[in-house]
Amino acid sequence: MKLNIQDTFNKELPADPITENYVRQVENACFSFVTPTKTANPQIIHVSSEMLENLGLATADAQSDEFKNVFTGNEVLPNTQPYAMCYGGHQFGNWAGQLGDGRAINLTEIVHNKQRWAIQLKGAGKTPYSRTADGLAVLRSSIREYLCSEAMFHLGVPTTRALSLALSGDEVLRDVLYNGNPAYEKGAIVSRIAPSFLRFGNYQILAVRNDIETLKTLVDYTIKHFYPELGTPSKESYLQFFKKVAENSLEMVIHWQRVGFVHGVMNTDNMSILGLTIDYGPYGWLEGYDYGWTPNTTDSQHKRYRYGNQPNIVLWNLYQLANALYPLINETEGLEKVLADFGTSFETKYLNMMLSKIGLFTEEENDQKLIQELENNLHLTETDMTIFYRNLSRFSKENPGKGITIIQDAFYGPIEQLPEITEAWNKWFNKYSIRLQLEKGTDTERTEKMNAINPKYVLRNYMAQLAIDAADKGEYGLIDELFNLLKKPYSEQEDQEKWFAKRPDWARNKVGCSMLSCSS
Incomplete structure (x- = not known):
């Protein structure tokens, strides 16, 4: 198994001088060296052939003992030094202090076909950032992360990727509902892949601790490797860096809203500096269309991370990143403009995205009202988002009266005896039909375009x-x-x-x- 190892993070950034693996506060450092915990009886149960190829590996490699041992943490690749990253974060709006890679260990970085990939194991044992936890993961959460990260990529959503899913052979104690009834579950390990796993929290922890020297080193490193077009370090390049992060984060959340993905735990430590969907925990797919829905039990009271609030939370998180970067820029005007532009850009991009979902690819005067009325209707009764938009592609502008028939499979209950809802939909379909007359192309062409934007299958x-x-x-x-x-x-x-x-x-x-x- 040959990998083109090109480590940078653990060579160019300051390391924790303490090498013992015990829980502690780590200061003046971006990471701690740590070796994965060996497991009892590891077994690879699935591998992504696409990610194998991206790393320069072949199917035969995935069937080797070396692959099994490396990607379950039982063997360290030659000439590498695994590590866990130090970061902090705001959790549910409150500063939580040091967090860090509590159950993730970065093995190495490789370069293949001019693309850099960081290879990480999730569930491979304790790190200095594990706090009171064991650093392990269970099969349940590992399957969810493995399947979803790859599914999101194929949906066209910016995301981290996954290479392999493995059983550790160990039993792990978990309290799935946090109700005082823990039980043993099968331990598992996912190999996660991304150009970088840097989060907003990596920068926040340094700013909060007033470690400006390390903060500058980390930002310079990030620009050098992931935003090289911004040039040499300067106040202007730091501001442009923030602008790029904001643009990438906006692009990501627009895609989330497009496909009905709800992250569930959008803490700043779960925000990628590259605008990737990262950390698949209590996520969910919008089934009944509901702005107020969150999949996270911890968030069930305040619903901070509900579907309809995700763009606002991205902006809130960007405010926290702006605060962290301020010591390098020392003026607020540029940062405030980026944040203000986010709101304006979101409105434009969201409207264009929603118009494309209903097959409108030019913009007319009353389009915003048409979209608002559509979203109001979708809230009138429990309506499956994925089925609604997919079936809508079969609508004919010549037959607006058949609109409800086309979408009725999306309703969780019958609406025939609900005249107000039926009337609201009929009115909307009449307006939609008139609006479609202004679009060029045939119904068939529109169907093809809509079906390339509205997925038929999501990971419910x-x-x-x-x-x-x-x-x-x-x-x-x-x-x-x-x-x-x-x-x-x-x-x-x-x-x-x-x-x-x-x-x-x-x-x-x-x-x-x-x-x-x-x-x-």
Whole structure:
């Protein structure tokens, strides 16, 4: 197994001078060296062939003992020094102090086809940042992360990736609902891949501690390797760096809203400096269209991270990053302009995204009102987001009266006896039909464009839970089936039609299928 190892993070940035692995506050450093914990009886249960290729590896490599041992933490690659990153963060709006890679260990960085990849293991044991936890992960959460990160990539959403899913062979104690009833579960390890796993919190912790020298070193490193077009370090390049991060973060959240993804725990330590979706914990897919929905049990009271609030939270998090970068810029005007531009850009990009979802690719005077009325209607009764938009592509502008018939499969309950809802939809379809007359192209062409934007298949929580339940019994076929299904989310895949369906009743209130905890 040959990898083109090109480490930079643990060579160019200051390291924690203490090499013992015990929980502590780590200061004046960006990371701590740490060796993964060896496991009892590791077993690779799935590998992404696409990510193998991206790393310059072959199928034969994935079948070797060396691959199994390296990607379960039982063997360290020659000439590498694994490490855990130091960062802080705001959790649910409150500064939480030092957090760091509590159950993630970075193995190395490689370069293949001029692309840099950082390789990380999640669930490979304690680090100095584990606080009171064990640094391990369970099969349940690992399946969810493995499947979702790859599914998001194929949806066209900026994301970290996943290479492999493995059983550790160890049992891990978890309290899934935080209700005082812990139970042992199968331990697992996911190999996560990204150009970098740097988060807003990496910069925040240094600014809060007034360690401006290390902060500057880290920002200079980030620009050098990930935003090289910004040039040499200066106040102007630092401001442009913040602008780029804001633009990338906006692009990411627009995609989340487009496909109905709800992250669930948008703390600043879960915000990638590259604008990637990172840390798949209590996420969920919007099934009933509801701005107020959050999948996170911890967030069920205040709903800070609900679907409709995600863009506002990205902006709030950017404010915190601006505060962290301020010591390098020493003036607020430029930072405030970037933050103000975020709001303006969001409104424009969101409207364009929503128009494209309904097959409108030019902008007319009353389009914003048409979208607002659509979103109001989607809230009138429980309506499946994915099915609604996918079926809407079959609408004919010549037959507005058939609109409800086309979308009725998206309703969780019948609306025939609900005249106000029926009337609201009929009015909207009439306006939509008139608006479509202004678009060029045929209905067939519009259908193709809409189906390239509105996925047919997403990783609904009940689907992931079915794969988890099967894997708990040692059956991994459903993991593979869903993995391959979600590689082509915009394709019809007629043999997989069973997955184009509303959430079943049995899953409505089942643990793992509706609300999830941060340990999920």
